Amino acid sequence: MNPSYSVIFFTTASGFGYGLAFWLLILDSSNFPQDRWLSGVGLALALAAITSGLLASTLHLGQPSRAWRAFTQWRSSWLSREGIAAVVSVAMIGLAWLGAIAGMTGTLLNAVAWLGIVAAIITVLCTGMIYQSLKPIAAWRSSLTTPIYLIYSCLTGAFGTAALMSLFNGDGSLAAVIALISALILIAMKMAYWRRASQVVHLTPESATGLGKIGKVQQLEGPHTTGNFVSKEMGFRIARKHADKLRKIVLLGGLSAPALLGFLGVLDNGLAAVFWTIATVLSIGGAVVERWLFFAEAKHAVSAFYGD
Amino acid sequence: MTSLPNNSATKRLGLVIDLDTCVGCHACAVNCKEWNAGGHMAPLTDIDPYGAEPEGVWFNRVHAYEAGDRKTGRTVHFPRSCLHCAEPQCVTVCPTGASYKRAEDGIVLVDEDKCIGCKLCSWACPYGAREYDSHSGVMKKCTLCIDRIYNEALPENERIPACVATCPTSARHFGDLGDPNSDVSQLVAARGGYDLAEELGYQPTNKYLPPRPKRESQSQPANEEPSSGLLRWVDRLLSS
Numbered sequence: 001m002n003p004s005y006s007v008i009f010f011t012t013a014s015g016f017g018y019g020l021a022f023w024l025l026i027l028d029s030s031n032f033p034q035d036r037w038l039s040g041v042g043l044a045l046a047l048a049a050i051t052s053g054l055l056a057s058t059l060h061l062g063q064p065s066r067a068w069r070a071f072t073q074w075r076s077s078w079l080s081r082e083g084i085a086a087v088v089s090v091a092m093i094g095l096a097w098l099g100a101i102a103g104m105t106g107t108l109l110n111a112v113a114w115l116g117i118v119a120a121i122i123t124v125l126c127t128g129m130i131y132q133s134l135k136p137i138a139a140w141r142s143s144l145t146t147p148i149y150l151i152y153s154c155l156t157g158a159f160g161t162a163a164l165m166s167l168f169n170g171d172g173s174l175a176a177v178i179a180l181i182s183a184l185i186l187i188a189m190k191m192a193y194w195r196r197a198s199q200v201v202h203l204t205p206e207s208a209t210g211l212g213k214i215g216k217v218q219q220l221e222g223p224h225t226t227g228n229f230v231s232k233e234m235g236f237r238i239a240r241k242h243a244d245k246l247r248k249i250v251l252l253g254g255l256s257a258p259a260l261l262g263f264l265g266v267l268d269n270g271l272a273a274v275f276w277t278i279a280t281v282l283s284i285g286g287a288v289v290e291r292w293l294f295f296a297e298a299k300h301a302v303s304a305f306y307g308d
Numbered sequence: 309m310t311s312l313p314n315n316s317a318t319k320r321l322g323l324v325i326d327l328d329t330c331v332g333c334h335a336c337a338v339n340c341k342e343w344n345a346g347g348h349m350a351p352l353t354d355i356d357p358y359g360a361e362p363e364g365v366w367f368n369r370v371h372a373y374e375a376g377d378r379k380t381g382r383t384v385h386f387p388r389s390c391l392h393c394a395e396p397q398c399v400t401v402c403p404t405g406a407s408y409k410r411a412e413d414g415i416v417l418v419d420e421d422k423c424i425g426c427k428l429c430s431w432a433c434p435y436g437a438r439e440y441d442s443h444s445g446v447m448k449k450c451t452l453c454i455d456r457i458y459n460e461a462l463p464e465n466e467r468i469p470a471c472v473a474t475c476p477t478s479a480r481h482f483g484d485l486g487d488p489n490s491d492v493s494q495l496v497a498a499r500g501g502y503d504l505a506e507e508l509g510y511q512p513t514n515k516y517l518p519p520r521p522k523r524e525s526q527s528q529p530a531n532e533e534p535s536s537g538l539l540r541w542v543d544r545l546l547s548s
């Protein structure tokens with residue numbers, strides 16, 4: 001699949017934003033907000049990441065002005081469900097943020113914060129399900145696809161939370177430990193995902209055309225001499241060449257290194273803010289590479305008709 | 309509504325494509341483009357049409373395959389267009405309701421006024437039947453020539469899809485595949501018509517008829533020794 005930059009930016013930026021809002025709100029949930037400044041700055045950052053991601057995803061539409069129509073088909077479409085959940089979560093997180101900077105406290109604000117927490121999880125879950133449910137892309141039809149989206153959001157958001165907390169003189173250790181554990185889980189999950197992806201059964205030219213009964217099938221002549229929408233959108237080969245290197249970058253630079261930095265920050269509280277900020281940046285960078293691979297490596301069933 | 313109609317429609321209009329007789333002339337693809345460029349889904353935008361890298365929206369594409377090799381091998385021409393599936397994921401993933409499957413005849417269509425151009429439906433189609441029109445910003449696809457088959461302004465014998473009407477070898481047939489007694493269903497039964505990529509579960513309405521088994525003797529040169537009759541007599545006379 002063609003790795004479109006707007007989709008990669010959208011999923012990583014808003015994934016980070018949702019994770020950040022989730023941890024800021026949940027670590028505070030017994031009595032939100034405990035630290036007005038931390039919540040004010042942290043949630044503003046989360047909202048900026050989420051809305052810039054959502055905006056990028058709207059801009060890649062052919063008819064952005066009709067985007068509201070995407071809220072109507074939640075009965076059948078994960079994309080529609082994602083749209084609704086995204087708007088609800090932005091509204092709830094936004095209200096919680098306004099309440100926090102206005103110095104409000106109390107049950108109502110707590111309830112709003114909780115709604116924001118739940119809606120954030122549902123949004124990321126829907127994002128994962130959009131891909132996991134697509135039948136023509138065998139690699140994505142893994143029960144790990146959606147959990148990986150969720151834990152990636154959890155990882156980047158928890159590092160961001162740890163860094164912010166230590167910057168505001170709080171103790172970010174709990175968030176850092178959560179991030180560290182998420183990174184270790186993701187290493188195992190990504191390796192399992194890649195192992196499965198190398199073994200999945202794809203449609204072949206023989207099975208797709210039904211001509212396998214005659215013998216081996218090769219495409220003699222394509223249906224068009226230059227590219228078309230289908231060959232450009234669904235076909236992508238560069239990734240397969242660099243896959244090994246990029247996977248190592250994800251595992252080492254994007255997951256192992258931040259996990260180590262997370263641990264160092266817990267040991268040395270003086271430098272924690274520095275360690276955890278770097279860990280946040282590295283894990284988001286890793287998420288971008290992981291997402292790029294997720295799309296670029298995925299083979300679409302239609303390739304079989306083109307002889308691949 | 310992008311939920312599928314639950315009446316499992318008895319009427320299922322579609323095409324039957326004969327891979328035995330198709331000669332790969334692309335007439336169906338060209339006439340499809342010609343009709344639809346002014347039809348229900350118009351325009352079918354072309355980009356750089358007279359330049360070095362022309363490309364554009366087409367609803368029908370013709371591949372050529374080599375199946376098997378040497379004596380048993382053969383060239384098979386293979387038109388590919390929307391199969392108007394009974395379980396089309398292209399419809400259920402659509403967030404706007406622009407993609408829909410008609411309850412009355414099973415035709416899968418895009419409502420261009422609702423489509424936001426998110427392209428997710430094209431990802432959900434394993435057959436590559438949907439082509440995005442970057443100029444209009446919406447998704448386009450085969451309409452089964454809905455503006456011909458029900459068009460009362462056309463004489464009755466022309467109320468068939470443009471690709472079917474134009475095929476010089478009658479390799480394309482149109483009809484109701486939901487009715488076991490229809491001509492097309494009978495043809496599918498007689499020739500062992502099959503579904504493409506059945507394992508994905510889309511239950512395509514369109515069927516493909518396999519190439520007939522190859523007849524060996526046709527490709528041998530004629531026997532040099534006439535065995536009987538006048539030719540043998542002439543042969544003997546000349547040989548002596």
Ligand code: SF4
Nearest residue numbers: 390391393396398433
């Ligand atoms: S062939 Fe593709 S576009 Fe047509 S109905 Fe089936 S899934 Fe949808």
Ligand code: SF4
Nearest residue numbers: 402423424426427429
């Ligand atoms: S491109 Fe249009 S028809 Fe296709 S899923 Fe998106 S809104 Fe629906």
Ligand code: SF4
Nearest residue numbers: 340450452453469471
């Ligand atoms: S039925 Fe009509 S729209 Fe579909 S491939 Fe044939 S000519 Fe094109």
